[in-house]
Amino acid sequence: MSLVFKRFASRASSGAKYLAPKPTNGPTHTALSDAQKAYLDRVIRVDQAGELGADLIYMGQFAALGHHKELRPVIRHMWDQEIHHHATFDALQTNLRCRPSLLTPAWKVGAFGLGLVGGMMGKEFAMACTEAIETVIGGHYNTQLRVLSNNFGDLKDLETGETTSSAEIRHLEEQIKIFRDQESGHLNTALKHDAQKARPHWLIFEGVKLITKTAVYAAERI
Amino acid sequence: MLSLIKGLPVTKAAQILPILSAKAASSSNCARSYHSFYHVEPPIADPSSLENQILAKAYTEFVPKVGFTEKAVNRAAAALGTNPNSLGAIFNFTTPSHDIAMELALYHLKFARQEMHDQNKEKAISLPNEKERLKFYVAQRLLLNRPVIDFYYQALGRMILPSNVSESLKELHNLADDISYYAGDRSTDFAWYSKRFAVAGAFVQSELFMLKDNSPDFRDTIQFASDRLDEVDKLGRIYNSFEEWLLFNGISTINMIRSQLVRG
Ligand SMILES: [Fe+2]
Numbered sequence A: 001m002s003l004v005f006k007r008f009a010s011r012a013s014s015g016a017k018y019l020a021p022k023p024t025n026g027p028t029h030t031a032l033s034d035a036q037k038a039y040l041d042r043v044i045r046v047d048q049a050g051e052l053g054a055d056l057i058y059m060g061q062f063a064a065l066g067h068h069k070e071l072r073p074v075i076r077h078m079w080d081q082e083i084h085h086h087a088t089f090d091a092l093q094t095n096l097r098c099r100p101s102l103l104t105p106a107w108k109v110g111a112f113g114l115g116l117v118g119g120m121m122g123k124e125f126a127m128a129c130t131e132a133i134e135t136v137i138g139g140h141y142n143t144q145l146r147v148l149s150n151n152f153g154d155l156k157d158l159e160t161g162e163t164t165s166s167a168e169i170r171h172l173e174e175q176i177k178i179f180r181d182q183e184s185g186h187l188n189t190a191l192k193h194d195a196q197k198a199r200p201h202w203l204i205f206e207g208v209k210l211i212t213k214t215a216v217y218a219a220e221r222i
Numbered sequence B: 001m002l003s004l005i006k007g008l009p010v011t012k013a014a015q016i017l018p019i020l021s022a023k024a025a026s027s028s029n030c031a032r033s034y035h036s037f038y039h040v041e042p043p044i045a046d047p048s049s050l051e052n053q054i055l056a057k058a059y060t061e062f063v064p065k066v067g068f069t070e071k072a073v074n075r076a077a078a079a080l081g082t083n084p085n086s087l088g089a090i091f092n093f094t095t096p097s098h099d100i101a102m103e104l105a106l107y108h109l110k111f112a113r114q115e116m117h118d119q120n121k122e123k124a125i126s127l128p129n130e131k132e133r134l135k136f137y138v139a140q141r142l143l144l145n146r147p148v149i150d151f152y153y154q155a156l157g158r159m160i161l162p163s164n165v166s167e168s169l170k171e172l173h174n175l176a177d178d179i180s181y182y183a184g185d186r187s188t189d190f191a192w193y194s195k196r197f198a199v200a201g202a203f204v205q206s207e208l209f210m211l212k213d214n215s216p217d218f219r220d221t222i223q224f225a226s227d228r229l230d231e232v233d234k235l236g237r238i239y240n241s242f243e244e245w246l247l248f249n250g251i252s253t254i255n256m257i258r259s260q261l262v263r264g
C-alpha cells in the first residue's frame, strides 16, 4: 500500500521527453484545419483520461493483490507501462494545450475503485476486468490510428511544398502504436492468468466492457 | 493479439470521419484548443483581412473620440475608402445579432490578448514562479484597457447583451487559458478548470473595479487583482488536498465508489 501512496504523490512532472522534439526554426507545415484540431483535441483528451484510468486501475489492483507473490511482478510490469502511457498523454495535453476531461475526478475514483474492488474479488475477477478493458482499448486505438493516417497527410510542408504528415502527427501515431501493442500484451497476460476462469465470466466481461465504452464516450466529449 | 487488429470496428471510423468535415463549417466559433508546434498557428486577429484593418483603424483612431460605437467603425471604413453601407457584406459576424459595435469590442479583446503575450514574453521569464507570472500577466492585460478606459463601459455593455454573451465568454475563456498557460500552468485534471474559472472571475472583477479607479497608473486596480489571485492560489491547494483525501479515505466507503462506477 505504501508504494501506492508514493506513486500517487510523485506523479506531477510532465516533460519534453514525451513530445516530438520542438522544431528549431518554427513550424514546418501549413495550419491544421479547425476540424483537424478538434479531432486531435478529442483524441488527446480521451486517451489521457483512459491512461489515467488504466494507471489507477492497476494501482488499485496492486493495492489489493500486491501481497500475492506471483502476481506482484506481473501487475507491477503492466502498471509501469500504464504510468508511462499516462505521463505521455499528460505531457501532450499540457504542451499542446488541450483541455483535460472535466470528469477527471470521477475517472480517478472510479478507476481506482474498479481496480481495488476487482482485485479484492480475486485474481480471476481482476484479470477478467483487464481482459475486457484492453479489448475495448485495442479497438479504440486502432480507430484513432486509422483516422490519423488517413486525414492528416494533406498539409503542405513549408519547405518542399509536398503534402505530408508533420513530425507532430507522426509522433502521436507512433506513441499510440506502441501503446496499442502494449495494451494487447496486457490482454494476453490477463488471458494467461486465468481471466476466463472468472465466474460469471460473461457478466464481468460484458459489464466492464460496457463501463469502458461508456467512459470513452463521455471522456471524448466532456 | 491479431484478432484485436482484424476485428476492429470499421463502423466507428465511419462515425468519426464525418465529424472532420462537418465541423469545419462552424469552425472559427470554437474556443481555442490544440496548439501546434509543427503547424502554423493562425494569429488571434488576422491583420491581413479587410475587416480587421477597418476594426484596427476604428480601434486606434476613432474609439478614443467616439467610443465603442458603430460610428467609430463607419468613420474608419470611410477613411480607408470603403463604403460604410457595405460593411454588412465585408464583416464576418461572430454573433447572430450582426452587431458592428460588438465586433469592435471583440477586436479590443483579441488585440489586447495578443499584445499581452507579445509585449511581455521576455519580462515574464525572469519572474520566480507561476503565481507571480499570473499576477504579472493579469496586470499587463488590465493596463491594455487604459487607452480606451473612458469608453470601456460601452464595450462591456455590448458584451453582456444576451445575443453576445456566449461569444464574450468564449473570448474570456481564451484569455484565462492564455494567461494560465503563459504563467506556467500545466494542470492535468479538474484543477485545469478551477484555475481558468478563477482567473476569469478575478479578471472580470478587476475590470469592473478599474472603471471607477482614479489612482495613479491604476495602482489600486493592480492591487485588487493581486489580492483576488492570492485567493485563487489558496483555492487550488485546498482542492488538491481534498481530492487526495477523498481517494485514500473514501476507499472504505464502497458505496461511494459504486455510485461513481454507475455514473461511468
Ligand atoms: Fe495504457
Ligand SMILES: [Fe+2]
Residues within 6 Å of the ligand: A054, A082, A134, A182, A183, A186
Ligand atoms: Fe493497459
